[in-house]
Amino acid sequence: MTDDTPTDAPAGTPDGTPPPDGRRAFDVRHVIAALLALYGAVLTATALAGEDEEHINLLSGLGMLAVAALMTAWALLRPVGR
Known part of the structure; x- marks a missing residue:
C-alpha cells in the first residue's frame, strides 16, 4: 500500500485542506485587528472633529x-494550520 499524503501538506486534513472545525474563524489576529481598527477609527474621527493643535490623536x-x-x-496570508 502506498501513502498518498503529500509531504508538504500543512497541518489540518491529510490532503492539506484547512480543518473544518472553525479554528480560522476564531483566530486571535482577527480579533486584535478588529479592535485596533475600531479604536483607530474613533481616534481619527475625534482628531478630525476637534480643533486642537496637537495631532497625537x-x-x-x-x-x-x-x-x-x-x-x-x-x-489572511498565513492562516492557522500552516
Whole structure:
C-alpha cells in the first residue's frame, strides 16, 4: 500500500485542506485587528472633529489603522494550520 499524503501538506486534513472545525474563524489576529481598527477609527474621527493643535490623536489613530491592516493581511496570508 502506498501513502498518498503529500509531504508538504500543512497541518489540518491529510490532503492539506484547512480543518473544518472553525479554528480560522476564531483566530486571535482577527480579533486584535478588529479592535485596533475600531479604536483607530474613533481616534481619527475625534482628531478630525476637534480643533486642537496637537495631532497625537490623529497620528495614533492612523497608526492603529495601519497596524490593523497589517494584522489582517498577516492573518489572511498565513492562516492557522500552516
